[in-house]
Amino acid sequence: MKVFNTPINECIVIEPKVFFDERGYFFESFNERVFEEKTGLNVRFIQDNQSKSSKGVLRGLHYQRGKYQQAKLVRVLQGEVLDVVLDLRKDSSTYGKHFTQVLSDENFTQVYIPRGCAHGFIVKSETAIFSYKCDNVYNKESEGGIIYNDPSLGIDWEYDLNEVIVSDKDKDLPLFINALPI
Template structure:
C-alpha cells in the first residue's frame, strides 16, 4: 500500500497494491497494521456505508461532532467521483482549506479523512458506487454540514453548477463561519 500525505495534516491518499492477471485483479483494500505503520494513525473501523448515485449528484459537505466525530476511509467501487475533504479543526493551520482528488474504480485510490474534517463528493461518471469505512457509529444528533458552494472556501467542483443534483437538506447547510462547532 502506498500512502501519500496531502497538504492537510492527517489526511492521506491511499493506493493499494493491485495484482492483475488474466482472471482480473486482487487487492487488499485495507490493512490496519500496514495503515498505522505508514501513517502513524491508529484507527479501528466499526461501520461501513455505501451509496449509489447518478452523474451530477453532490453529497456533502458532512461531518459528525463531539464524541461522535468520525474518521473515514473512502473509495469508489464503480464509476468516478471528485472527493473533497475540508479541514474544520479550529486550531489547525489549514482550517478552512480543502483537498480534492478523483477516486475511481479504475485508479483504486482511496482517501483517509480524519476526524475534524467535513467530507463530500461529486459523481463525475454516469453512475458511481461509493463505499466508506467509519471509525465511529453514525449519530443523527451529532450531524453537521457546510454548504458545498461556500464562497470563502471556493471549492472547484469541476462541474457546471446548474447540472448538480443536491438534496434539499444539503442545499440549506450553513456556511463554514456559521456551522456547528465540531467539538
C-alpha cells in the same frame, strides 16, 4: 501500499498495490496492521457504509460533531467521483483549507479523512458506488454540514454547479462561517 500526505493535516491518500493478470485483478483494500505501519495511525474502523449515486449528484459537505466525530477511509467501488475534504479543526494549521482527489474503480485510490473534517463528493461517471469505513457510529443529533458552494471556500467541483443534483437538506446547509462547531 503507497501513502501520500495531502495539503490537509493528517488527511492521507492511499494507493494499494494491485495485482493484474489475465483473470482480472486482486488487491487488499484494507489491512489494519499495514495501514498502521504505513500511516502511523491507530484507527479502529467499526462501521462500513455504501452509497450509490447518479452523475451530477453532489453529497456534502457533511461531518459529525462532538463525541460522534468520525474518521473515514473512503473509496469508489464503481464509477468515478471528485472527493472533497475540508478541515474544520480550529487548532489545525490547515483549518479552513480543502483538498480534492479523484477516486475511481480504475485508480483504486483511497482517502483517509481525519476526525474534525467535513467531507463531500460529486459523481463524474454515469453512476458511482461509494464506500466509507468509519471509526465511529453515526448520530443524527450530532450531524453538521456546510453548503457546497460557499464562495469563501472556493471549491472547484469540476462540474457545472447549475446542473448538480443536491438533496433539499444539503441545499439548506449553512455557510462555513456559520457552521456548527465540531
